[in-house]
Amino acid sequence: MSIVDVSLIDESQSRYLTYALSVVNSRALPDVRDGLKPVQRRILYAMLKNLSLLPEKAHRKSAAVVGEVLARYHPHGDAACYEAMVRMSQDFNFRYPLVDGQGNFGSLDGDSAAAYRYTEARLKALALEVVGDIGMDTVAERDNFDQTQLEPVVLPSRVPQLLINGATGIAVGMATAIPPHNLVEVVKALRLLLEDPKVSDAKLLNQIKGPDFPTGCSILATKAELKEVYRVGRGPIKTRGDYTIEEGSRGKELIIITSIPYALDKSSLVEKIADLIIGKKIPSLVDIRDESTDIIRIVLETSADADVDKIMAYVYKNTPLEQNFNVNLTALIPTENPFSGKPVRLSLREILEQFVSFREDVTKRKLSWEKNKLEERIHLLQGLVKIFPDIIEVIKTVQKCSGRSDSAEKLQKKFKLSELQAYFIVDMRIYQLSRTNIDEVNAELSEKQKRVKQIDKILNSVKALRSEISAELARVSDTYGDVRRSKVVHDHEEIEFDADDYIEHEEVFVVVTKDGWVKRIRTTNDPETTRVRDGDSIFDVKEASTKDSIVIFSNQGSFYTAKVLDLASTSGYGDPIQKLFKFKDGEKIVSVRLLPEGVPAEQELLLFSQRGFGFRVNASQIVETNRSGKRLMKLKVGDELAGVQEVDTKLLVLVSQKGYGFSFKTEEVPLLSNAGKGVILQKMPDDDSLTVVKSVKKSESLELLLSNDKTKVVEVKEFKNSVRAKRGNKVIKRGLPVIGLVVEV
Numbered sequence: 001m002s003i004v005d006v007s008l009i010d011e012s013q014s015r016y017l018t019y020a021l022s023v024v025n026s027r028a029l030p031d032v033r034d035g036l037k038p039v040q041r042r043i044l045y046a047m048l049k050n051l052s053l054l055p056e057k058a059h060r061k062s063a064a065v066v067g068e069v070l071a072r073y074h075p076h077g078d079a080a081c082y083e084a085m086v087r088m089s090q091d092f093n094f095r096y097p098l099v100d101g102q103g104n105f106g107s108l109d110g111d112s113a114a115a116y117r118y119t120e121a122r123l124k125a126l127a128l129e130v131v132g133d134i135g136m137d138t139v140a141e142r143d144n145f146d147q148t149q150l151e152p153v154v155l156p157s158r159v160p161q162l163l164i165n166g167a168t169g170i171a172v173g174m175a176t177a178i179p180p181h182n183l184v185e186v187v188k189a190l191r192l193l194l195e196d197p198k199v200s201d202a203k204l205l206n207q208i209k210g211p212d213f214p215t216g217c218s219i220l221a222t223k224a225e226l227k228e229v230y231r232v233g234r235g236p237i238k239t240r241g242d243y244t245i246e247e248g249s250r251g252k253e254l255i256i257i258t259s260i261p262y263a264l265d266k267s268s269l270v271e272k273i274a275d276l277i278i279g280k281k282i283p284s285l286v287d288i289r290d291e292s293t294d295i296i297r298i299v300l301e302t303s304a305d306a307d308v309d310k311i312m313a314y315v316y317k318n319t320p321l322e323q324n325f326n327v328n329l330t331a332l333i334p335t336e337n338p339f340s341g342k343p344v345r346l347s348l349r350e351i352l353e354q355f356v357s358f359r360e361d362v363t364k365r366k367l368s369w370e371k372n373k374l375e376e377r378i379h380l381l382q383g384l385v386k387i388f389p390d391i392i393e394v395i396k397t398v399q400k401c402s403g404r405s406d407s408a409e410k411l412q413k414k415f416k417l418s419e420l421q422a423y424f425i426v427d428m429r430i431y432q433l434s435r436t437n438i439d440e441v442n443a444e445l446s447e448k449q450k451r452v453k454q455i456d457k458i459l460n461s462v463k464a465l466r467s468e469i470s471a472e473l474a475r476v477s478d479t480y481g482d483v484r485r486s487k488v489v490h491d492h493e494e495i496e497f498d499a500d501d502y503i504e505h506e507e508v509f510v511v512v513t514k515d516g517w518v519k520r521i522r523t524t525n526d527p528e529t530t531r532v533r534d535g536d537s538i539f540d541v542k543e544a545s546t547k548d549s550i551v552i553f554s555n556q557g558s559f560y561t562a563k564v565l566d567l568a569s570t571s572g573y574g575d576p577i578q579k580l581f582k583f584k585d586g587e588k589i590v591s592v593r594l595l596p597e598g599v600p601a602e603q604e605l606l607l608f609s610q611r612g613f614g615f616r617v618n619a620s621q622i623v624e625t626n627r628s629g630k631r632l633m634k635l636k637v638g639d640e641l642a643g644v645q646e647v648d649t650k651l652l653v654l655v656s657q658k659g660y661g662f663s664f665k666t667e668e669v670p671l672l673s674n675a676g677k678g679v680i681l682q683k684m685p686d687d688d689s690l691t692v693v694k695s696v697k698k699s700e701s702l703e704l705l706l707s708n709d710k711t712k713v714v715e716v717k718e719f720k721n722s723v724r725a726k727r728g729n730k731v732i733k734r735g736l737p738v739i740g741l742v743v744e745v
Helices: 008-028 038-050 062-072 078-087 125-131 161-165 183-195 201-207 223-232 266-278 308-318 348-400 404-414 419-426 430-434 438-459 462-480
Strands: 099-102 120-123 141-143 150-152 167-170 175-178 218-220 234-240 243-247 253-257 285-290 298-302 322-328 330-334 341-345 487-489 507-513 517-522 538-545 549-554 558-563 589-595 604-609 613-618 641-647 651-656 660-665 690-696 701-706 711-715 738-741
Touching (some): 008 038, 125 462, 183 201, 183 348, 223 348, 266 298, 330 348, 348 438, 438 462, 538 589, 549 641, 604 690, 641 690, 690 738
Antiparallel strands (some): 167 175, 234 322, 243 253, 285 298, 330 341, 604 613, 604 641, 651 690, 701 711
């Protein structure tokens, strides 16, 4: 055994590159020529060659197909193989399905297909066009994984499969997302390119209007946008489900959704719209029903005098009924190595040119193969014609010979035949030979010689070859083509709307518990008796409108905002705070503020920490956040945000946990415009912490909450008036810790 020293970095890179190339070539990306991934190609090839599942024959168990593919060509997971076959049979995934499935092959609602032991399959007629002239030396072949038989590198497809059915896949460091297109349009563009290889991109795009999704839907893109996507091979295309309006009962209108974006789970769309209705996000939308069969029909019931345009604008904005299809025209193109492709992001023109080049090569190889077969037959027929006048002598000569080889040798010498001709005649039955009709032989010979001349003419003329390919494409288009399903809308108007217009004004209570559960309840309910979890209690209650927002401040100096309308409306526990926001480990609520609609920008808030730091901010800085919130106070290690108070007077009172307090002017606390740590409000020893900060008038009093759940009222005038950053005087004599201010719930 020898040990070789290698660099770990070099070895890792080399092996990962090998793995990446394997994924790219053997699994994830389609070939630009036949438009198929390896597993799809092997499924179609096995169904034709090994199982002979032709369209006119009976269906066969899907388990037989999966087993055949895995046993002979594709030694990977059976589930992935079956899923690939299922997708090729689904008319909502493939624009032109290639597999004819019988049984439960899934649905547009996201239902999975039944197990392969229950379903059956066979090839569709179009799949035979994809398999093409296999077996006629039209494409290169290679050994299968165990080198027991050959499989095609690609299928000699007669149809532009990559464009008409599209492809999606994720490889290592790259991906593909090719939308499906209309067969008639793609064939027109290909024929135009065959006629004039230098035809402009503009003329090609006049033929291919844009993607044509199997689920219909509208494509909202200008000609310039589509041109750019097809030029660079990448970019978003906005898709939107279509709808019509029907008259309902009592003057109401029904909105009927008739198509949905490609690859969208219809049941999830219905669920999301239902959530909007339940959450009263669109008050004028009262009910939803899914009445779909083979045709999509989702019924939205509206209230009287509803504005349908505004309803649909909100639905488009807040559900996947409108979404982008991110085009990525990445595919494998042929290289000098016939068994390996190179991943490249292509333009639409390059995909069309690659297919034309592929069809030229396939057609040449097919015609050459046919010519060889014809010449072999012509040679044999010529031998038959040569011996026909002496056919009786031929029979007598064969009768006198000792065997097949002896007979062939004597005929070859006597009648000046080739070895192939001699053996052909010897192998014919005497009855067949004696009954040979020379006129029929000459007719067949003439016909085959004529066909050879036709083939030579095609092979020697680029124009004739392209004409042959064009005629074949026209036949495919006429046989399998259909009308476009997706409507391309170049000029569309976005309906502008204010989200607040959809919110029904309702007075509610926002309830937040100490353990971090949040909900809203009607004002007819008593917040003090609302349901909370065992061991939990109410932290704060805010009387609000559904048009307001709430702000949650956490002990880590961040704030989070949420629309009151987005809070769970329930008589139960509500939702945990983690469902609304991304709270970090150890993060907890320290303050809840209401952000009313139209809050004045000049309103001020004061943030203070346990270690006695603080600063003021304008309420205008409390802006809408995402689930991750926004940091407002920068805290030292070991410090936490203790609270947030409104500032509306010229005097502040501070009280520490150990009962030390004093007052000073509000103007001594800086007003910050960005996140910061602030200044020292109260000097704080290590065994104490700041618990109360209150904006007060001299005539007011504070009701402090002590650790034994008792309270103590302290007049503001009892606090020593000083400047900030002092310790203060002892205002709670008994030594009970001060928890905070008494808050009325």
